[in-house]
Amino acid sequence: MVRIRTRDEILRVAAELFTRYGFKGTSLHDIAAEVGCSKATLLYHFAHKDAILLALVEPARQSLIDLVARLAGVDDKGVRDAAIDGFVDLVLRYRREVALIYDVTPQFLQEPAFDRVRELTDALVAGFAGRSADPADQTAAKVVLGGIAAVVIDDKTDAVELRPALVAVARRALIPGKD
Amino acid sequence: MVRIRTRDEILRVAAELFTRYGFKGTSLHDIAAEVGCSKATLLYHFAHKDAILLALVEPARQSLIDLVARLAGVDDKGVRDAAIDGFVDLVLRYRREVALIYDVTPQFLQEPAFDRVRELTDALVAGFAGRSADPADQTAAKVVLGGIAAVVIDDKTDAVELRPALVAVARRALIPGKD
DNA sequence: TCAGAATCTGACCGAGCGGTCAGGAACAAT
DNA sequence: ATTGTTCCTGACCGCTCGGTCAGATTCTGA
Incomplete structure (x- = not known):
């Protein structure tokens, strides 16, 4: 054993x-x-202190990547919305587990793995905001998802980048019924 | 000179x-x-490294305290809402300048000065959420303002506490017209 | 029972940290 | 020119950090 x-x-x-x-x-x-x-x-x-962080983050990161890959291949709106909801759910879990990333060395953030995550969260923000025509919803989505996903949109360039943020309670706040 | x-x-x-x-x-x-x-x-x-941080934060913290003090003495709804908007604006600036707090030693966060800030942001979240009857608005306000103000609401106790968060672009996202 | 693998540890190392200190350099007032 | 004050610095200190290593201990299978 x-x-x-x-x-x-x-x-x-x-x-x-x-x-x-x-x-x-x-x-x-x-x-x-x-x-x-x-x-x-x-x-x-x-092997290193960083390896502990990687071990913590890896599972959620994989799920996130898988879901986005599936999401990208679907056209039906209902299915797509459900997938997006699942995505948000995953991002929240991801966010909770990666609450720590903000603190990590810049070199670490520049790893290819995080480039991938950056692309994914970028797509997430765009996709989620697209569900509503209301501009307020879109900006709200940017802020909420941006915060949750540890992403910010640069003031001038509109570039999305990983950022320090800790919104561990976002799940509860985002899903009011759940208590 | x-x-x-x-x-x-x-x-x-x-x-x-x-x-x-x-x-x-x-x-x-x-x-x-x-x-x-x-x-x-x-x-x-x-004198210390912490003193640099304090010097950066102090002005915004003072403005924030002053505005809340004024806000507390007003009953007229229009004036109050305007004040709240100003409050949000200040909180955003405050947030930007204090983006760093998250990183600070726990002892530092327990300083009386931050107890005061904690009370103020608590009141802010409650007040802002109260502007709309829509539950979605209230939860959104909790998340958005919670994130902006570096505050989270504890899952179980509902206690508001200072938290690591960095939402420097929130101003732009929150105020869509401004661009 | 025993050999070997897996697991764990105390002692130690070099590097980087925040902070101290005696004194040099620049400037202002007399 | 001198004196006193303000501003700045290199050298140094004690401490904590992440990480290494030789060897002790525990577990496992034959």
């Missing part, structure tokens, strides 16, 4: 501390103390 | 770097290099 409880516990604790104090605000010592193991143990399970 | 150009330049550069890389992501060395002076010069003009 393979021992993975420690590894899982590290991920659980790291997610909590990253969300609360940010990536840079959480040291390996902090995580190790909370897990109840040594710092060296963390680095036995994960 | 008093020499304050260096001090101003430090504030300008610090604001830029804090916004781009976060408070913890910006070292005194980084600021000094960009300004073109020594690290020691920074600490001649500002």
Whole structure:
């Protein structure tokens, strides 16, 4: 039987501390103390500190990419809207899990993986805003989804870029019925 | 004639770097290099690194407090709404200037000054949401203003607390006519 | 029982951090 | 010219950080 409880516990604790104090605000010592193991143990399970973050983010990122790929191949409006709703749902989960990204080194943000995410969120903002003709809805979508997806639109160039943001409660606020 | 150009330049550069890389992501060395002076010069003009952040935030924080104080003394709906608009405007500016707060040490966030800000933003969210009967508007206001004001509402307790967030473009998105 | 793999650790390292300090350089007033 | 003040700096300090490593401990399968 393979021992993975420690590894899982590290991920659980790291997610909590990253969300609360940010990536840079959480040291390996902090995580190790909370897990109840040594710092060296963390680095036995994960090659670098960044690897912990990557392990946390990867699943949600994959789901996000998959859904957008499916979404792109659908024309029926009802199906498309449902897919978009699912997308928003995923983005919210993604957002929660990646709340920490803002804190990461610039080099890290420039990884190809995040270029991909940037494209996807760009498409998301455009697609979601397109569901309503009301300009207010569109701007609202930009702000809400932009915030949720850790994306901002540049004042002048209209370029979409990853940005620090933490809107962990957005799910609850966005879906009023759910309580 | 008093020499304050260096001090101003430090504030300008610090604001830029804090916004781009976060408070913890910006070292005194980084600021000094960009300004073109020594690290020691920074600490001649500002006692601590935190003092630079405080100097950047203080003006907007004061305006915000003043406006809310005025707002509290008005009953006329038109005047009140106008004041709220001004409030939102200020919050947006405040948000832009305090984009960096998210990155600050927990102790710093617990300063009395930020308790005050927390109360104010709490009142803001409640007040703004009250302008429309539409529940969607209210939730939107919570998300948008919550994000802008660097505030989140706790899932369970409904408590409002300062939070990491960066929505520098919110002004543009929130005020569609303005372009 | 025992060999080997998997898991874990304390001690240690170099780098970068915020901050201190004694003193040099520029400027103003006399 | 001198004195005092303001502004600035290099050298240095203690600390924390992420990361390494040799070796102890625990688990597993034959």
